[in-house]
Amino acid sequence: MSGAGLPEFDAHLASAGLAPPRRGAVRVLQVNLGRLCNLACHHCHVEAGPNRTENLDARAADRVLGLLERSPGIETLDLTGGAPELNPHFRRLVEGARALGRRVVDRCNLTVLFEPGQETTAEFLAEQGVDVVASLPCYTAERVEAQRGRGVFDRSIEALRWLNRLGYGQPGSSLRLDLVYNPVGPDLPPSQDELEKRYREELRRLFGIEFDHLITITNMPIRRFERALVREGRLGDYLDLLVSSFNAATLPALMCRETLSVSWDGRIYDCDFNQMAGLPMPGTERTLWDLESVEDLEGCGITTASHCFGCTAGAGSSCGGRLVG
Numbered sequence: 001m002s003g004a005g006l007p008e009f010d011a012h013l014a015s016a017g018l019a020p021p022r023r024g025a026v027r028v029l030q031v032n033l034g035r036l037c038n039l040a041c042h043h044c045h046v047e048a049g050p051n052r053t054e055n056l057d058a059r060a061a062d063r064v065l066g067l068l069e070r071s072p073g074i075e076t077l078d079l080t081g082g083a084p085e086l087n088p089h090f091r092r093l094v095e096g097a098r099a100l101g102r103r104v105v106d107r108c109n110l111t112v113l114f115e116p117g118q119e120t121t122a123e124f125l126a127e128q129g130v131d132v133v134a135s136l137p138c139y140t141a142e143r144v145e146a147q148r149g150r151g152v153f154d155r156s157i158e159a160l161r162w163l164n165r166l167g168y169g170q171p172g173s174s175l176r177l178d179l180v181y182n183p184v185g186p187d188l189p190p191s192q193d194e195l196e197k198r199y200r201e202e203l204r205r206l207f208g209i210e211f212d213h214l215i216t217i218t219n220m221p222i223r224r225f226e227r228a229l230v231r232e233g234r235l236g237d238y239l240d241l242l243v244s245s246f247n248a249a250t251l252p253a254l255m256c257r258e259t260l261s262v263s264w265d266g267r268i269y270d271c272d273f274n275q276m277a278g279l280p281m282p283g284t285e286r287t288l289w290d291l292e293s294v295e296d297l298e299g300c301g302i303t304t305a306s307h308c309f310g311c312t313a314g315a316g317s318s319c320g321g322r323l324v325g
Helices: 009-014 058-070 091-098 121-127 141-148 151-163 192-207 221-230 235-244 246-253 272-279
Strands: 027-031 076-080 103-108 131-135 177-181 211-215 259-262
Touching: 027 058, 027 272, 058 091, 058 192, 076 091, 091 103, 091 121, 131 151, 141 151, 151 177, 177 192, 177 221, 192 211, 221 235, 259 272
Parallel strands: 027 076, 027 259, 076 103, 103 131, 131 177, 177 211
Antiparallel strands: none
16 A cells, blocks of 8 residues: 555555645644553553553653743643643643643543542642543443443543533533543444434433533554554454545644644654654654744644554544544
8 A cells, every 4th residue: 555655644645646744833732741540441552551650750841831831822732641630740731831821631531530649630620721531432331341441430420420510511611521432443433423412312311421522533553452453353454444434535634733742751743643653753853842933843744654544534533533524
């Protein structure tokens, strides 16, 4: 599927007469605060877990806040991990970004709210007006625990009820609560609108839970999920599915066009998936300390690889959900 001298994805675009993607203005600064997590999910492309030690330090946190202050075009600080709440600088980053008037997103696995030392985290998020994007692969225990481990479902439901009590996801509230669906296996997500309707009906009926929107994300064949596919002999079939489901209409909305991804050690990437695959931006590897302004990146090329077919398959996929409706 590759063209001579071209990465696989770029070669596919070229064969269809399409230009490779290039960066627009950076609107989202997505920072991976580390790979420490209280869970070790089967689909995790970060390979996060309880024994990981990588964590963003104070120097890098200062640089993130400095970049936000120098870059008024950045509208959102998107905090991810691992479990970002476990990083000792999480609250300082939230408070600093909110003081600068920026939207802050916390990508929360829900169960972390019950970890030692996190007893006031939910209240902190509400007080700061942080948007919560919460992982919930299904509204049934069996499917959630098949992907995320025993006991995770009940704790997730209790965490959602807790967030609801604080005002998250409630009609008329400014506290936004979105849920995230990942397929359990090597399949594309179903219709986001139809699945959101089903989630809303079932979570309301079974548990009295309210939320704002459902985000569907395609599992990327990277790291832990890729190895699982290899063990099961399904990697080739999954890659074929992604390529055969390529949708050119998703290209204008690719998140790498307006998102800058920052790793726990301050290196910068085109997206979180490239970060985890160890694929730097075009040219020499760069860090936060090499970057005075995100405006310097506008118009630059984007590093692509085979997992880019995951973002462009079907309705598309991004950290904000589908790309086309």
